[in-house]
Amino acid sequence: MNAGFFPKLSLLAATLFITSQAGAGSRLPGTGGVSSIEGSAGGGLSPWGMVATTASSEEAGVSIAYSLADTSDYRLDVTGLALGFDNRLELSLARQTLDLETLGGELEQEVLGAKVRLLGDPLYRLWGVWSLGVQHKRMTEGETLARAVGAESTSGRDLYLAGSKLFFGAAAGRNLLANLTLRATEANQGGLLGFGGDQNDGHELMVEGSLGVFLDPSLMVGVEYRQKPDNLGFAAEHDWRDLYAAWLINKHLSLTGALLDLGDIAGLEDQRGGYLSLSLSL
Amino acid sequence: MIASRLLSSAALLMLLGGCALSQNQNPREGATLYERLGGEPGVAAIVENLLYRVADDERIVGYFLNTNIDYLNGSLQRYICAKSDGPCRYDGPSMAKAHQHMGLADADFNALVEHLQGALIEEGVPTGARNRLLGRLAGDYAEVMRHQGPPSG
Numbered sequence: 503m504n505a506g507f508f509p510k511l512s513l514l515a516a517t518l519f520i521t522s523q524a525g526a527g528s529r530l531p532g533t534g535g536v537s538s539i540e541g542s543a544g545g546g547l548s549p550w551g552m553v554a555t556t557a558s559s560e561e562a563g564v565s566i567a568y569s570l571a572d573t574s575d576y577r578l579d580v581t582g583l584a585l586g587f588d589n590r591l592e593l594s595l596a597r598q599t600l601d602l603e604t605l606g607g608e609l610e611q612e613v614l615g616a617k618v619r620l621l622g623d624p625l626y627r628l629w630g631v632w633s634l635g636v637q638h639k640r641m642t643e644g645e646t647l648a649r650a651v652g653a654e655s656t657s658g659r660d661l662y663l664a665g666s667k668l669f670f671g672a673a674a675g676r677n678l679l680a681n682l683t684l685r686a687t688e689a690n691q692g693g694l695l696g697f698g699g700d701q702n703d704g705h706e707l708m709v710e711g712s713l714g715v716f717l718d719p720s721l722m723v724g725v726e727y728r729q730k731p732d733n734l735g736f737a738a739e740h741d742w743r744d745l746y747a748a749w750l751i752n753k754h755l756s757l758t759g760a761l762l763d764l765g766d767i768a769g770l771e772d773q774r775g776g777y778l779s780l781s782l783s784l
Numbered sequence: 785m786i787a788s789r790l791l792s793s794a795a796l797l798m799l800l801g802g803c804a805l806s807q808n809q810n811p812r813e814g815a816t817l818y819e820r821l822g823g824e825p826g827v828a829a830i831v832e833n834l835l836y837r838v839a840d841d842e843r844i845v846g847y848f849l850n851t852n853i854d855y856l857n858g859s860l861q862r863y864i865c866a867k868s869d870g871p872c873r874y875d876g877p878s879m880a881k882a883h884q885h886m887g888l889a890d891a892d893f894n895a896l897v898e899h900l901q902g903a904l905i906e907e908g909v910p911t912g913a914r915n916r917l918l919g920r921l922a923g924d925y926a927e928v929m930r931h932q933g934p935p936s937g
Contacts, residue, residue, distance in 0.1 A: 528843075528891035530898060558890040589890065626893070626925035670919025675912025677919075718911070719901065 527556025527563045527586075527783065531750040532679075532722060533624060534586065535666075536758045537567030537781050540613045540637055540692065541582035541596025544664065546760055546777055547728045547742055548710040550681045551631040551666035553619050554584035554592040555783050556753060562587050565783040573764055573775035575604035580779075584615075592617040592635075600644075600694050604770060609644035609694045613637050617664075624679070630667030636660065639693040651736045651768070653696020654703060660687040661705075673715045679722070683710040690733050691767060699733030706731050720750040726760075740765020744777065756781045817920075818870030820913035824861075827870070831860045833903035844895050847886060867920050879924045884931035893925060 527534065534556045535543040544550035555563025563586045571578040582596040594615035601608055617635035624631045641648060641656040648656050662685040672678040686705040688698045708731065714724025728742040746760035760777040767773045821827055835857060839845055865872035876882065897918065904914040
């Protein structure tokens with residue numbers, strides 16, 4: 503067991519205790535998204551338009567997730583917590599730990615997120631659901647490395663607009679979920695290599711999207727794409743993409759697996775690998 | 785790298801396209817949604833299944849305590865028949881009028897959608913027809929929820 507195990511277990515126990523009174527979410531399974539690597543509800547790579555958990559109006563929900571990504575030279579562990587209130591407000595917290603397996607060392611980041619649903623519903627409205635969100639990111643380990651490779655700072659803020667819409671029966675009779683996220687960011691590799699750099703200063707607009715098909719109500723497969731900035735002269739940064747499958751085991755539990763293609767990261771080429779994420783919702 | 789990216793996207797699209805094609809060869813294709821639901825006996829079974837699920841759901845059964853269930857049953861069947869391009873005319877109250885001032889919350893609408901999905905699955909309705917019907921009824925959300933809250937004055 504690693505050093506983080508007992509704190510994680512305590513967090514799990516505390517959450518289960520505190521939220522045992524919370525109303526069970528009434529929205530259909532899958533309509534809360536899964537947990538993204540930054541803690542926001544959405545896909546694995548990007549926040550989506552819906553508010554976390556399946557809690558609807560006048561309800562509250564909480565979800566916790568543990569995710570693991572393993573590529574050729576890196577391993578990322580993420581523990582995330584997301585709260586959904588009244589189908590209107592989402593608060594999230596995620597801790598990311600990047601193990602530099604080849605280079606040696608570790609990078610860590612905390613992401614504090616908030617998302618507000620502006621309008622709509624992914625199932626019930628023609629225009630889907632649209633939300634505005636912010637992710638406040640702060641490196642908690644490896645700041646020296648980030649600065650050494652040219653990052654301007656070790657904390658920063660992403661702002662995004664995310665929309666999601668379910669098209670009933672649109673893919674060979676199956677339901678199709680489409681998501682689009684527009685993100686203003688200057689984070690390098692999501693923030694794990696700091697923010698801003700010698701090649702660019704200031705926020706840029708990134709486009710992220712995904713398409714998923716519900717093969718049946720409890721199994722969704724899809725693809726994700728996340729455009730990335732390229733602020734650091736020392737190494738190129740590439741767009742991320744993945745092919746995922748999410749198994750919605752029941753209203754409370756989901757398991758997501760993905761094949762990742764993250765491109766070059768910090769000079770190490772062709773980072774491909776796998777991703778697994780387990781999410782518990784109350 | 786780009787080639788493999790295109791290949792996997794193409795494979796995904798071909799898989800979806802192939803499924804669509806095979807559905808065209810299905811003798812059911814060309815049938816109305818109503819026929820794919822099983823016509824009159826099919827819809828009757830779906831509605832009966834749905835009402836049993838609602839009766840079992842303590843969250844929402846309260847809304848139906850003062851309802852004539854037989855009338856509701858017939859009315860729902862006619863509504864679904866009309867909504868699925870069947871040979872029926874629904875001349876009951878509009879969705880807005882039928883649900884006005886009931887104090888319905890999203891959770892209540894969600895519960896009904898879930899029960900309808902369960903009924904459609906249990907009655908063996910094919911996936912495409914099920915999703916199509918759910919999609920058409922999901923669009924009723926705006927009307928159903930239009931006049932919630934207590935009547936003014």
